[in-house]
Amino acid sequence: MATTHIKRSNSASRLINYAEKRAVLKDGLNLDIDYAKSELKQVREIYGNTGKTQAYASRIAFSPKEFDPQNETDQQKALDIAKEVYEKTYPNQQVALYEHIDTDSLHIHAVVGAIDLESGKKMHGNWHEFRDRLVHNTDEIVEQHGLEVTQSDPNRTEKHSMAEIKMTERGQPTWKDQIRQSVDETMGNPLIRDFQAFREDLRQKAIDVWERGKNLTYQLIGTNYKTRGTKLGTDYEKETIYHELERRQQQSQETNRETSTPDTARTNPAKPDVDRTSELSRNTDSATINSQNSAGPTTETNRTNQPRSQSSLSNDLDQLVAKQREEQQTVGTDLTKRLRPISKADRNAQSEDRRSAEQDKQQPEKQQRNLEKSQQPTRKERERHDGPSR
Template identity: 75%
Template sequence: MATTHIKRSASASRLVNYAEKRAVLKDGLNLDADYAKSQFKQVREVYGNQGKTQAYASRISFSPKEFDPTNEDDQQKALDIAKEVYQKTYPNQQVALYEHADTDALHIHAVIGAIDLETGKKMHGNWQEYREKLVHNTDEIVQKHGLEVTKVDPERYEKRSMAEIKMHDRGQPTWKDQIRQAADSTMSNPLIHDFQTFRDDLKQKAIDVWERGKDLTYQLTGTNYKARGNKLGTAYEKGAIYNELERRTRDQRDTQSETRKPDTNRFNSAQSDPERNQELSGHANSTTKQTTNRTDRTADTNRTSQSARQSKDNSRTAKDKQRPTGQQQHVKNPKRQPKPDRSRDYGPSR
């Protein structure tokens, strides 16, 4: 798997000086790599096209699983593949190639002259367009050689200056790398769903971040090292951060809404099962009938008892009317009879 990089430079000679120092192999397209600096300068003078940008710094790096940096055959094969890539991508440019084997991965530094040898004009466009073209051709060629195609994620692309590239090649992390790693760690936390929590989490990692116009500014706490998001890479820009945080907030809101949604399966299942409904309906009707029957029997019993009591009262009233008046009064107002005085009959008591 090969990874690529490309960046503008105002000095072709400076790029050559850096790349040539530790090169184990070198080669060139439309120039002699041993005289690269002078030939770059000669073309600029011939076409009278000095300008601000003299060259483009590019790099192709191969995976350690595919090429061994200490193996000379792998070194030559990697350089040949890189030369094929740049030949196809920049056929009318001067390209000096320098291979380094001082890290775990074989990588080739390319210094690409900005002037087209046919037209005498400089490359038009921007570095992002050049990189996309370079990535496309690299993938096509490495696949032809049986190597793995690079999976490019443009949203995670990191922009690096030449100073960063040099430090990266020496295995030295930069302060921008520290900011990128902290931001990546924070965004990997699913609990970070708004800018306030994003800023607070970075604060704990000794990174300050704030909004400034259309972008974010990151700074190592207590230092003067700070950079805009668009200088770190597209993944660290304000738009990318805010879009991801808004997506997480929206997903969280949808999840909570689903949790609060009532479960209507029980009601639907009862409605969709006609046999169950009929059974429930029959049960309800039978219960109603039993209740009605008990009510009717109770009412009949009450009416029977009331009729019996009323008949008995009527019979008693009729008998009372047939008796003499005095007897009726005696019955109505009975008086207790006094006890007879037996003392006269038996004499004095002893």
């Protein structure tokens, strides 16, 4: 049985320094293991890809029931299996392998270069997919070598690291326990029915959560403490959370449909069906009569063939129309009589306005003539200047 682990690192040299000090055996893929640091650096410089992520730190651990850490034969066999796993999983990467026997389980540390030797690009995409591929290949290869495949516990709702276990034994709470407790409280609220409400409620508890590929990532706001839902347990994984939220949405929609659908089968439950039918029949007959009356007066021949009720109704309608015509004629005659003196007064007023306008038009001409006459010199003035006239 073998377990695997992988995570990103921004310092390949630091990983190699740690792994090389305690290694009992070492080997490499696509590099010389004795010059691993310099060759990894050289590849990054050649391709001009000196970004933040330089390598991936990985590890494969074997069960002490299968390999004895102190047995040299087991040591070499475990290293060969690990090399086969990484060669199949990362064929175009530089990989440095270092075997450790300082714990009960024999394990191999692997430093995987981030640069693809064929494309010159880094391992882009969701790096959790790289881990899934590594786990799948590990299970496949160890089974070929007659070893037991690691089985995950489906009933394990929470996952605790060794550091968490030790802190729990000392009675010290961990930050992961804080996240678990907050998520439990949020999901305990039945009003949380979508991911947006789930996220906002956790923010009020100083926890941020977001989707990252197939997983959810949780982080304590204001700190660097963050972890994936798969590290916390099955109850905190994306699939579990989304499944519960969708179930609540469907249940809420069904409840709303049941409460909002009215019973339209009976328009008036107080009346039996027979009474409603007769009432609708009477309404239909009255509507037919009104439509016939509004179409216009009928001929004498048709009137004799109609029922008496319809004939009397038509007579009343004719009388009403005749009366309305008489009233309209009376009103029109009275209005004409009243308007006659008004129109005569209007004509007198218009005549007066025209005379005033003509007088106003003639007045400036008279003023102009008077002014010109006043400006002409008198006879005495002409004689004074021009001499006596002849």
